[in-house]
Amino acid sequence: MVDAAPVANGVSTNTEPIIRCINVNKWFGEFHVLRDITVDIYPGEVVVIIGPSGSGKSTFIRCINRLEEHQEGKIIVDGIELSHDVRNIAAIRREIGMVFQQFNLFPHLSVLQNIMLAPMKVRNWKKDRAEAKARELLERVGIPEQCDKYPGQLSGGQQQRVAIARALAMEPKIMLFDEPTSALDPEMIKEVLDVMKELALSGMTMIVVTHEMGFAREVADRVLFFDQGRIVEQGTPEHFFQNAQHPRTQLFLSQIL
Amino acid sequence: MTTISDPHSGLPERVRTQVNYDEPAIKPPPLLSVGPLAWMRNNLFRSTFDTILTVVFALVSISIITGLLTWAIQGANWFVITRNLRLFMVGRFPVGELWRTEWMALFIMFVAGFGLATYRAVSYRIFIFAIVVVALSFAIPPIVAATTPPEYSLLAAGNTEVAAGTVTETPIPELAFVGQAGEEITISYPTSLGDDARLATLSGFTDRATTAVINAARNRLAQEETTARLQERLANAPLTEEQREALSAQLAGIEIPPPVTDTLQVNTQPVDIEILHGETLDVLAQATLSQESESFSLTLPDDGWYILRKTMRDEGSLAILEARNIEPVLVSELSALDVRYRSMTSDFETGARRPRIDGLDVPIINIIDYQYFGKRNFPEFMKLYVAPLLAQLDTPLLFLLLATGIGYAASYGLSRYSPPVYRGQLPLRVFSILFLISPIVIYILLSAVNTSRWGGLLLTFMLTAVGIVLSFPIGVLLALGRRSSLPVVKGVCIFFIEVVRGVPLITVLFIANLMLPMLHPSLVQVDAVLRAMAGITLFSAAYLAENVRGGLQAIPPGQEEAARALGLSGVQITLYITLPQALRAVIPALVGQAISLFKDTSLVAIIGLFDLTRIADSVISQPEFIGARPESYLFISIIYFVFSYLMAWVSRKIEASGSGAARRF
Ligand SMILES: Nc1ncnc2c1ncn2[C@@H]1O[C@H](COP(=O)(O)OP(=O)(O)OP(=O)(O)O)[C@@H](O)[C@H]1O
Ligand SMILES: [Mg+2]
Numbered sequence A: 001m002v003d004a005a006p007v008a009n010g011v012s013t014n015t016e017p018i019i020r021c022i023n024v025n026k027w028f029g030e031f032h033v034l035r036d037i038t039v040d041i042y043p044g045e046v047v048v049i050i051g052p053s054g055s056g057k058s059t060f061i062r063c064i065n066r067l068e069e070h071q072e073g074k075i076i077v078d079g080i081e082l083s084h085d086v087r088n089i090a091a092i093r094r095e096i097g098m099v100f101q102q103f104n105l106f107p108h109l110s111v112l113q114n115i116m117l118a119p120m121k122v123r124n125w126k127k128d129r130a131e132a133k134a135r136e137l138l139e140r141v142g143i144p145e146q147c148d149k150y151p152g153q154l155s156g157g158q159q160q161r162v163a164i165a166r167a168l169a170m171e172p173k174i175m176l177f178d179e180p181t182s183a184l185d186p187e188m189i190k191e192v193l194d195v196m197k198e199l200a201l202s203g204m205t206m207i208v209v210t211h212e213m214g215f216a217r218e219v220a221d222r223v224l225f226f227d228q229g230r231i232v233e234q235g236t237p238e239h240f241f242q243n244a245q246h247p248r249t250q251l252f253l254s255q256i257l
Numbered sequence B: 001m002t003t004i005s006d007p008h009s010g011l012p013e014r015v016r017t018q019v020n021y022d023e024p025a026i027k028p029p030p031l032l033s034v035g036p037l038a039w040m041r042n043n044l045f046r047s048t049f050d051t052i053l054t055v056v057f058a059l060v061s062i063s064i065i066t067g068l069l070t071w072a073i074q075g076a077n078w079f080v081i082t083r084n085l086r087l088f089m090v091g092r093f094p095v096g097e098l099w100r101t102e103w104m105a106l107f108i109m110f111v112a113g114f115g116l117a118t119y120r121a122v123s124y125r126i127f128i129f130a131i132v133v134v135a136l137s138f139a140i141p142p143i144v145a146a147t148t149p150p151e152y153s154l155l156a157a158g159n160t161e162v163a164a165g166t167v168t169e170t171p172i173p174e175l176a177f178v179g180q181a182g183e184e185i186t187i188s189y190p191t192s193l194g195d196d197a198r199l200a201t202l203s204g205f206t207d208r209a210t211t212a213v214i215n216a217a218r219n220r221l222a223q224e225e226t227t228a229r230l231q232e233r234l235a236n237a238p239l240t241e242e243q244r245e246a247l248s249a250q251l252a253g254i255e256i257p258p259p260v261t262d263t264l265q266v267n268t269q270p271v272d273i274e275i276l277h278g279e280t281l282d283v284l285a286q287a288t289l290s291q292e293s294e295s296f297s298l299t300l301p302d303d304g305w306y307i308l309r310k311t312m313r314d315e316g317s318l319a320i321l322e323a324r325n326i327e328p329v330l331v332s333e334l335s336a337l338d339v340r341y342r343s344m345t346s347d348f349e350t351g352a353r354r355p356r357i358d359g360l361d362v363p364i365i366n367i368i369d370y371q372y373f374g375k376r377n378f379p380e381f382m383k384l385y386v387a388p389l390l391a392q393l394d395t396p397l398l399f400l401l402l403a404t405g406i407g408y409a410a411s412y413g414l415s416r417y418s419p420p421v422y423r424g425q426l427p428l429r430v431f432s433i434l435f436l437i438s439p440i441v442i443y444i445l446l447s448a449v450n451t452s453r454w455g456g457l458l459l460t461f462m463l464t465a466v467g468i469v470l471s472f473p474i475g476v477l478l479a480l481g482r483r484s485s486l487p488v489v490k491g492v493c494i495f496f497i498e499v500v501r502g503v504p505l506i507t508v509l510f511i512a513n514l515m516l517p518m519l520h521p522s523l524v525q526v527d528a529v530l531r532a533m534a535g536i537t538l539f540s541a542a543y544l545a546e547n548v549r550g551g552l553q554a555i556p557p558g559q560e561e562a563a564r565a566l567g568l569s570g571v572q573i574t575l576y577i578t579l580p581q582a583l584r585a586v587i588p589a590l591v592g593q594a595i596s597l598f599k600d601t602s603l604v605a606i607i608g609l610f611d612l613t614r615i616a617d618s619v620i621s622q623p624e625f626i627g628a629r630p631e632s633y634l635f636i637s638i639i640y641f642v643f644s645y646l647m648a649w650v651s652r653k654i655e656a657s658g659s660g661a662a663r664r665f
Helices: A057-064 A086-095 A111-121 A127-140 A156-168 A186-201 A213-219 A237-243 A247-256 B035-043 B048-075 B085-090 B095-118 B125-147 B196-200 B208-236 B241-253 B378-417 B426-446 B456-482 B487-501 B505-519 B521-525 B528-553 B557-565 B570-607 B612-619 B629-659
Strands: A019-028 A031-041 A046-050 A072-077 A096-099 A174-178 A205-209 A222-227 A230-235 B002-004 B017-019 B152-158 B162-164 B167-169 B174-179 B184-188 B204-206 B271-277 B283-289 B296-299 B304-312 B318-324 B329-333 B339-343 B371-373
Touching (some): A031 A230, A046 A057, A096 B557, A111 A156, A111 B570, A156 A174, A156 A186, A186 A205, A230 A247, B085 B612, B085 B629, B095 B426, B095 B629, B125 B378, B174 B329, B184 B283, B283 B296, B378 B426, B557 B570, B570 B612, B612 B629
Antiparallel strands (some): A019 A072, B162 B167, B174 B304, B271 B283
């Protein structure tokens, strides 16, 4: 394993990591799905996670906002350690936005209501403020005209952009993406990736599980390669794609490139 | 259209690419059917098997429908409905308080109209249909009155006893009837009643003596027929000696009386008739009717009571008179002191005291003694039943339609002219408010009347409405409780749901009725209707909980995950994400439950409440309607059906309008 320290690209290595994972272990029953994951992620960093199916990528990022519970080790997000304390979990979820493969928009709410719900109910914003924010975000993801439609009336790419806007509405410090483009038709992938690129350029801390190697090359500050619940190799995209060391990484890359 | 073949496929050069520049013209689709004959061939008689099925189903339904219609028009006694309409609708609700139920109905229709427009569930075209129905209900009674001749009654005169089977009757010499100024009374002396065959076919309103005469004639004809059949068999059929003896013995046992027309000397002797003023007892007209005389007419001078007196000079003879415009009198007792009398097919009503002669009430021509006898034809059916029913319904229907229309227009107007800040949501908000306050409005209106006076459709409706409305929150809580992670909560909810679902409603009602008072002494005072409501609510809640649970389970887990990732708390997730979706998904099931509850409330009859079903059972214990059970039950079946169908229809419309489950993905 190459211990590549986080590298440049506007990311300062001097600051405190915003996410610290120390020896995180998790089991599903007997199945050891995360094995001694130790990694620090710094503010503003864009981390892309790749790896074969079933290697624990989703489980890992779901542990970061406590959709899954880890059983050993420590996860510290923005100085707060994840524990059973409900207040800690709530505080952390306010700071972390998540985008899912299946969008998971609320079908009974309009696009605007989807975005406004959490700020109003969790952050107790007034309706006007939430609506202004929602419209601003829809503008930012490029679909301001769709605000009164229902999710069922949108294309997949539009739905995923609404989902991104919904996560951003909470003004999170960190965004998690779990294969955001895997459920999309090819012609819609680009519109979502463009939004994500723009987000990365704006300095958002992002952890992205994806199979889009082009995106990883272009946007990532660091690439983590997962296999069988471990981080087998990590490094800058240049290092990773041209100079991978570990035989598993080489095998994986040879299969997908 | 362009087709490019794979350049590496090794095809000969000239077919490697194909380009087609032709633009085929846009054509309408071919006509599929040409006229009704083709339609029938394609849909009804496509194959031998189809043809057989079509014919069998058509024959079965035609025979059922004609049988039913023949009975309904010719034989059924629909007075049980037209005369008890109020009982069917509201039971023994105090007449002075009826305005409460009327306002309630108007309010409900207003809210319904508002809702239909808010959800864009129906187009205004449905109103055209309703207007036509109401217009018809106004138009039909006068048309029927103008086109059908006045009803005639058959009235017997004479001093002889008439025996038919075990019944003996004597004609009543004096009869009181209700008439209106300007009405023309005609009494005639039918000359063609000379033989039993003619007597047996008489039909119309008949007094008891006439009925007995007709029955006697029919009995005799039947015996004659039996004798003829037996003789025919003796003469022609190959019989053993024993059979022959048995038949002969049977024949000898039959004794055919002489013709009724002979023994009673029907319509051979003259009758003296007088018409008296009911109050003054003055003789207004007088005539002697016989085979030679013309019929006799009198135009009534006043509104009110009259007396018809008929005397036969000759002992031992009998006359049957045909009287037009002398109709049975309907009695409605508003209270012991306020009794009103109405002639059957007109709206005219009098509250004046019944006429008395020598200190005795003169018998009235009431519907008990003057039943319709024989077969009715269609115009008579319309006149006797349909017109009076419509005459009672037309004004209420008009007001209900108006209320619905005003509600519809109100919602429509709000959505068109509301300030832009509401973005078209104003009608929805107003509707929610109306919907939420409607239980309060209904409670305020009805609570002034003791529930023991509620009955009929009103009670059925209230039991259903209260059951559904109250069981809704309880059922939702039970469903959530059943999915709770707290074992005690979960256990209690499962126990309640499974126990209630494992027990018939009737048992729950008995428990609510009998055991509730045992639980706590103060519960003795809870009246029977409230106890039934409690039972129905709990019963319905258990089923509703299972429906809602089904809806909750159908929600993809990603929904809850996304909500958790956004930081929503468990309660918020339930309130804003899972429950609304679950409820939308189960709207059809909920309506189905409302419908079955509406019908199941009929079980409260067994614990002594007078709901629609019990009313249907109780009206036929009135002496004049004994035997009218089919009519009574058919009528409430129609009511149950119409309301159930309406509920299903409205829910289908609301769903189709996109406000229900249809908005999922
Ligand atoms: N709730 C669960 N219970 C039991 N096993 C689970 C559960 N969720 C995931 N797993 C298993 O854990 C392993 C890792 O799953 P995970 O979804 O993290 O993989 P992944 O790397 O995201 O794969 P993919 O690329 O297919 O999404 C898989 O073998 C999966 O079958
Ligand atoms: Mg995954």
